[in-house]
Amino acid sequence: MAAPDLSALTEILQSRPQDPGELLPLLTLIQGRYRHLPEEALKAVSRRLAVPLARVYAVASFYRALSFKPKGDRLVRVCCGTACHLKGSQAVAEALEKSLEVKMGATRSDGKVTLEPVNCVGACALAPVVMLDDFVYGKFSGAEAAAGLPL
Numbered sequence: 001m002a003a004p005d006l007s008a009l010t011e012i013l014q015s016r017p018q019d020p021g022e023l024l025p026l027l028t029l030i031q032g033r034y035r036h037l038p039e040e041a042l043k044a045v046s047r048r049l050a051v052p053l054a055r056v057y058a059v060a061s062f063y064r065a066l067s068f069k070p071k072g073d074r075l076v077r078v079c080c081g082t083a084c085h086l087k088g089s090q091a092v093a094e095a096l097e098k099s100l101e102v103k104m105g106a107t108r109s110d111g112k113v114t115l116e117p118v119n120c121v122g123a124c125a126l127a128p129v130v131m132l133d134d135f136v137y138g139k140f141s142g143a144e145a146a147a148g149l150p151l
């Protein structure tokens with residue numbers, strides 16, 4: 001995979017105050033821009049905030065929403081919380097693996113889609129829940145999963 005174009009990194013770094021408390025907001029912005037946290041960006045954050053690189057990695061690895069590996073253009077998340085599990089999220093996940101042609105927790109080889117599990121997203125009344133980027137699909141059935149998502 002080609003190295004990401006980091007030309008927007010300076011703008012991102014300068015968009016937030018030069019304060020160690022800005023570590024997570026900056027990592028979130030970088031994740032949003034590049035769909036992962038490039039190593040060079042982590043080093044730049046460390047320098048900008050005067051935070052040890054080990055601390056930057058510790059925070060980056062703690063949050064599931066942050067990733068060291070590039071995610072796909074579209075992010076499909078299957079809720080695996082208790083309510084969704086009881087309502088059949090496992091069958092939904094298996095059907096999505098087939099229709100999207102990607103295993104759970106992986107990014108398709110063409111880089112178009114990442115499929116991953118997520119813990120409760122706070123919409124239990126709509127279980128089982130699937131998210132496509134920031135859009136929530138409630139009461140999602142295995143048949144809908146087999147038919148695919150509007151990618």
Ligand code: FES
Pocket residue numbers: 079080081082083084085119120121122123124125127128129
């Ligand atoms: S368990 Fe799935 S939204 Fe709460």
